[in-house]
Amino acid sequence: MGRTLAEKVYDAHVVRRAEGEPDLLYIDLHLVHEVTSPQAFDGLRMAGRPVRRPDLTIATEDHNVPTTDLLKPIADPVSRTQVETLRKNCSEFGVRLHPMGDASQGIVHVMGPQLGLTQPGMTVVCGDSHTSTHGAFGALAFGIGTSEVEHVLATQTLPQVQPKTMAVTVEGPLPEGVTAKDLILAVIARIGTGGGQGHIIEYRGEAIRSLTMEGRMTVCNMSIEAGARAGMIAPDETTFEYLKGRPHAPRGEDWDRAVEYWTSLRTDDDAVFDKEVVIDAAELTPFVTWGTNPGQGLPLGESVPDPVSFTDPVQRQAAERALDYMGLTAGTPLRDIRVDTVFVGSCTNGRIEDLRAVAGVLGGRKIADGVRMLVVPGSMEVKKQAEEEGLDEVIAASGAEWREAGCSMCLAMNPDKLTPGERSASTSNRNFEGRQGPGGRTHLVSPAVAAATAVTGRLAAPADL
Numbered sequence: 001m002g003r004t005l006a007e008k009v010y011d012a013h014v015v016r017r018a019e020g021e022p023d024l025l026y027i028d029l030h031l032v033h034e035v036t037s038p039q040a041f042d043g044l045r046m047a048g049r050p051v052r053r054p055d056l057t058i059a060t061e062d063h064n065v066p067t068t069d070l071l072k073p074i075a076d077p078v079s080r081t082q083v084e085t086l087r088k089n090c091s092e093f094g095v096r097l098h099p100m101g102d103a104s105q106g107i108v109h110v111m112g113p114q115l116g117l118t119q120p121g122m123t124v125v126c127g128d129s130h131t132s133t134h135g136a137f138g139a140l141a142f143g144i145g146t147s148e149v150e151h152v153l154a155t156q157t158l159p160q161v162q163p164k165t166m167a168v169t170v171e172g173p174l175p176e177g178v179t180a181k182d183l184i185l186a187v188i189a190r191i192g193t194g195g196g197q198g199h200i201i202e203y204r205g206e207a208i209r210s211l212t213m214e215g216r217m218t219v220c221n222m223s224i225e226a227g228a229r230a231g232m233i234a235p236d237e238t239t240f241e242y243l244k245g246r247p248h249a250p251r252g253e254d255w256d257r258a259v260e261y262w263t264s265l266r267t268d269d270d271a272v273f274d275k276e277v278v279i280d281a282a283e284l285t286p287f288v289t290w291g292t293n294p295g296q297g298l299p300l301g302e303s304v305p306d307p308v309s310f311t312d313p314v315q316r317q318a319a320e321r322a323l324d325y326m327g328l329t330a331g332t333p334l335r336d337i338r339v340d341t342v343f344v345g346s347c348t349n350g351r352i353e354d355l356r357a358v359a360g361v362l363g364g365r366k367i368a369d370g371v372r373m374l375v376v377p378g379s380m381e382v383k384k385q386a387e388e389e390g391l392d393e394v395i396a397a398s399g400a401e402w403r404e405a406g407c408s409m410c411l412a413m414n415p416d417k418l419t420p421g422e423r424s425a426s427t428s429n430r431n432f433e434g435r436q437g438p439g440g441r442t443h444l445v446s447p448a449v450a451a452a453t454a455v456t457g458r459l460a461a462p463a464d465l
């Protein structure tokens with residue numbers, strides 16, 4: 001029987017398999033950041049062990065970094081300690097680190113692919129749930145916990161129980177004005193936040209094939225929000241085109257050999273998935289969330305749902321609680337919801353193409369009175385590229401703030417936060433209670449919707465302007 005893409009990559013990395021035990025997988029790339037690594041390095045130190053493959057281990061500073069005044073010391077003591085600890089650990093264990101201010105620093109899931117570190121067919125791990133992003137290249141990439149980070153640092157392997165496989169096929173071309181973010185929000189609304197649990201999702205179909213690498217990363221990034229272990233997309237010309245010439249991409253004959261192997265990384269026609277979902281791209285429209293989990297979303301043209309419309313009692317209760325927390329009334333058209341803040345950034349939508357989309361909408365326009373808008377590049381490289389293209393000027397001229405790279409307002413681990421009751425339209429991936437600051441209210445949106453929302457002050461799509 002044929003194998004799926006996920007099975008091919010998985011099988012190629014099993015170094016030990018024994019009845020009744022987890023498999024031992026070889027890890028090709030281990031990405032590290034300041035939040036989930038301190039105890040792992042402590043563990044190594046206590047055991048007197050080195051990092052087994054420092055050459056396959058790369059660290060960056062992202063969660064705790066401020067996005068203004070890079071030259072000043074970090075004011076918050078907890079954040080400062082996290083970042084200083086990472087620096088100390090990396091220098092002690094010989095791990096390459098891209099610190100604040102470095103040209104390649106950025107959110108771990110933005111800087112890795114951009115350096116060409118993430119490649120098709122690899123196993124990629126990081127102590128971070130959104131490691132699923134790297135699956136956009138046809139890599140098997142997933143988040144791990146801190147004790148697993150220690151295991152990988154020490155051995156370059158990881159015990160794993162093989163996940164099941166799931167296909168999400170999006171048929172037909174994406175309608176005009178519908179983006180990768182709308183697509184993945186619609187997928188999660190359809191299958192639920194537990195819909196992918198225990199599975200590696202492979203995204204397939206014409207709508208997926210037509211996405212750029214940036215769009216594919218947006219889709220795979222949010223696999224975890226559907227509960228999946230990982231998300232993957234088979235590598236193709238779009239993938240090779242993106243990778244070619246990047247600092248860590250193979251060159252010359254190595255490149256040709258790599259492309260030959262990468263081309264074999266597709267699901268065989270007779271392979272069988274454990275679960276399959278098919279979505280018609282023609283039904284997709286700009287999509288926003290109204291609730292407090294990424295599955296509580298609807299097309300922008302709809303209204304805040306009435307909790308009684310949910311037949312499942314658990315969903316009904318979740319909706320009641322979400323409306324209460326979000327300060328929303330059932331029946332309110334989503335387009336009538338006013339926001340205080342717009343956040344563009346994160347490992348979901350902080351890439352160059354996202355910033356181009358935002359500048360494209362903001363060009364020649366002003367953001368609404370009373371709205372603050374933060375535009376935060378996902379990496380210093382994205383920032384540089386955006387500035388070379390003049391996007392920063394367009395964004396600043398509209399009244400938005402142009403910042404340094406980092407996780408920023410995606411999660412409240414640095415100075416960029418919502419205040420209690422403040423409402424945001426955010427291009428990030430999580431809208432949980434307090435995610436962007438205690439009491440903050442988050443609507444997940446695409447970059448295009450974020451920009452249009454900043455202009456009108458209410459949830460809006462570019463077509464509304």
Ligand SMILES: CC(C)[C@H](C(=O)O)[C@@H](O)C(=O)O
Pocket residue numbers: 035036063127128129130143411
């Ligand atoms: C801090 C980190 C462990 C966390 C994650 O695992 O995803 C963060 O990146 C997030 O997005 O919530």
Ligand code: SF4
Pocket residue numbers: 062063107108109128130346347348406407410411428429
């Ligand atoms: S940008 Fe957000 S989701 Fe991505 S790694 Fe940072 S905190 Fe996590």
